[in-house]
Amino acid sequence: MDRLSLLGLLVAFGGILSGQLLEGGSADILLQGPAFLIVCGGTLGAVLLQSSYKVFITGFKMAGWVFIPPKLAPQALVTQITAWSTLARKEGILALESHAATHKDPFIKKGLQLLVDGNSAEQIREVMDIDNHTFEIFHFQSARVWESAAGYSPTIGILGAVLGLVHIMQNLSEPSKLGMGIAVAFISTIYGVGLANLVYLPLAGKLKSLVMQKLIMREMLVDGLIAIASGENPRYIESKLQGYIS
Numbered sequence: 001m002d003r004l005s006l007l008g009l010l011v012a013f014g015g016i017l018s019g020q021l022l023e024g025g026s027a028d029i030l031l032q033g034p035a036f037l038i039v040c041g042g043t044l045g046a047v048l049l050q051s052s053y054k055v056f057i058t059g060f061k062m063a064g065w066v067f068i069p070p071k072l073a074p075q076a077l078v079t080q081i082t083a084w085s086t087l088a089r090k091e092g093i094l095a096l097e098s099h100a101a102t103h104k105d106p107f108i109k110k111g112l113q114l115l116v117d118g119n120s121a122e123q124i125r126e127v128m129d130i131d132n133h134t135f136e137i138f139h140f141q142s143a144r145v146w147e148s149a150a151g152y153s154p155t156i157g158i159l160g161a162v163l164g165l166v167h168i169m170q171n172l173s174e175p176s177k178l179g180m181g182i183a184v185a186f187i188s189t190i191y192g193v194g195l196a197n198l199v200y201l202p203l204a205g206k207l208k209s210l211v212m213q214k215l216i217m218r219e220m221l222v223d224g225l226i227a228i229a230s231g232e233n234p235r236y237i238e239s240k241l242q243g244y245i246s
Helices: 003-022 033-050 053-066 074-091 093-102 107-118 121-169 177-229 235-241
Strands: none
Touching: 003 177, 003 235, 033 121, 053 121, 053 177, 074 093, 074 177, 074 235, 093 107, 107 121, 107 177, 121 177, 177 235
């Protein structure tokens, strides 16, 4: 659990709610179902229209990374690559075949298989870089689903406010209710701007940061496999890969 993300949401929404109460307002006025439906429904529809199915579903699933990040263990990977290089130096590259056959990570498994098959360092780099490039494009597109939501949400909020004002203009015969009606109408704008800047944009930024961390791990693996293919000393490989760990 990423407690910092949870704390950020609590501080953001808690600060706004506290300010509302300190100004003499009530929390009830901020809870408007129709405004929420207009903003979230309109934003969702716009994002669906823009995105492909696979990108949208992946982006939606990736949102969970903000609170439960993917497990990244760079030091464990350095140790594993160093062990592979030691084994390959002692017993030959073919000694890694069992590792290639049993490893659960498809990317690692593919890299080890390329190594075992006797491909050159340049060939391994070429194949693995294509995989990395595809991974980067797809996952950044998925993270940008939330950036798109942040772009549409404020505009949909304004649309909701205008719709609320239109409804008020149709009921001018009851002046006593105009003030409350106008206040409720502008709740849509609060929802639109608030969700964009307190949820969608920070979420997209954190997801892109996590994708970058995963890319660094994948690049570390590629460099390690290439070093093994080139017959580098295990201690040199370990020292080189430690540079990826901040």
